[in-house]
Every structure is written in C-alpha cells, then in structure tokens.
Amino acid sequence: MASIIKIVSFLSFIILVAYIGTSTDESLVYYQVVHFPSMGLVFLGLTLLILTTNHYSDIALLLKRFIKVNPLEKKDSLLDFQKDIVNITNDYYKLGPSALLNEKKFQNSYLKEILEHLDSKIPIKDIKENLTRSVSRSIFELDRSLVILKLGKSEAPALGMFGTILGLVKLLDDLSDLSSLGPNMALALITTLYGVFAAFILGMTISILNERRKNMERSYGLLSSWLKVLEERKPSLYLNKETAHE
Numbered sequence: 001m002a003s004i005i006k007i008v009s010f011l012s013f014i015i016l017v018a019y020i021g022t023s024t025d026e027s028l029v030y031y032q033v034v035h036f037p038s039m040g041l042v043f044l045g046l047t048l049l050i051l052t053t054n055h056y057s058d059i060a061l062l063l064k065r066f067i068k069v070n071p072l073e074k075k076d077s078l079l080d081f082q083k084d085i086v087n088i089t090n091d092y093y094k095l096g097p098s099a100l101l102n103e104k105k106f107q108n109s110y111l112k113e114i115l116e117h118l119d120s121k122i123p124i125k126d127i128k129e130n131l132t133r134s135v136s137r138s139i140f141e142l143d144r145s146l147v148i149l150k151l152g153k154s155e156a157p158a159l160g161m162f163g164t165i166l167g168l169v170k171l172l173d174d175l176s177d178l179s180s181l182g183p184n185m186a187l188a189l190i191t192t193l194y195g196v197f198a199a200f201i202l203g204m205t206i207s208i209l210n211e212r213r214k215n216m217e218r219s220y221g222l223l224s225s226w227l228k229v230l231e232e233r234k235p236s237l238y239l240n241k242e243t244a245h246e
Helices: 002-021 037-051 058-066 075-095 099-105 110-119 124-172 178-231 237-245
Strands: none
Touching: 037 124, 037 178, 037 237, 058 124, 075 099, 075 178, 099 110, 110 124, 110 178, 124 178
C-alpha cells in the first residue's frame, strides 16, 4: 500500500509540475536561465523517482557516505597508511602491539583495530577473516550507493526532455503571436538544460565514489599483505616488495 501511495504521489507531482513548468508566464523566469517550476520538475522529480525506487536505508547510507567518509576510501589516508605499516613493522616485532598502541597515534581506524586484536592474542587468520567481512560489507554498501546515483544520472536527461516536449506541445498549440515563438521555445528547452546539468553533477559524483572504491580495495590489499608479513615474521623490507605489487 505504501508503495502505491508513493508511485501515485510521484505521478501526480510530475503532472502538476510539468504543467506549471511549461508555463510561458515571464514572471516565473529569472535571468533567462532560472525557471523554478522547470527546476522543480527535474530536481524534485528526480529526488522523488529515487525515493520511490529505492529503500530508505540505501538512501540514508548514500547521504551518510558524504558526511562521514570511510578511512579506507581516502587517497591521502592510503598513502599515509602505506608509510605507517612499513615503519611500524620492525617496531611491532621489538615492542609488540600494546606498546605501539600506547606510543603511536594511528589515524586509520582499521590499523588501530587490527593492533588491538593482535594485542588481545586473536589469531591472524581470524583477523584476516574479520577484515575481509568488514571491507566486503563496505564495498557492498558503496555499490548500492552507486546504483542509486547511476539511476539518477540515466533518468535526469529524460525528465528534462519530458518537460521540453510538453513545453513544445503547449507552445505549438497557439501560434497566433509569432513574436513570442523564440522566447517560448527557449523557455521550453530550459528543462533539458537542467536535466543535462543534473546528469553531469551525478556523473562527477559517480566518478568520485568509483575512485573511493578503488582506494578501499588498495587499502585492503595493503592490510592483507601486512598481516601476511606479520604471520610469517618477515622484515619490513619484504613488505615493501609486497606493497609494490598492489
């Protein structure tokens, strides 16, 4: 029942805003490119489309991802993290994880968590499995966010064209005043401009998340290599060789 209500509300919204958005009333146009009803058709319509086709929890995860970034997704953190694991390997053998936790401050929460598990005498095999589950869950959530954004990117131009076609239909319905043909046609095309703009912004956002996904996979590779070095009690020099292949 809730899904039906959402779909009916969305269709009603599209019809209403499409009618208002194709109005040729000059009082609704600002600076020749700002037309609020047309903006409502594209941006609010796109938002409602996403809300009606995705679960609220997935949308909440998408918004949360931009508020709080996973440490493994940051490129700068990845470079610092690579230096950290190389530098602390020999200290780990000499001092142990407890001393490292007390003496050093680690910005990467995953590295700190692994050292805490090592300090608690948890087997490295179990730590690897826990890390794999954690990273796999994060990648899965990121992929769900990408699905939402790709939906928005693909539908934004369609919503823009929808408004433009309706605008042209209304325009061609009355050709008594030919002097207004150009301005009215330009107004009808504004929704296409908004649709292309929305698709461009969403495309940039998708590129950012794809880069974050790659950083997460690289970070996971570094952590796995480091745990392998610790498990085999090899020096940090070997870790340099391992990370060179990541």
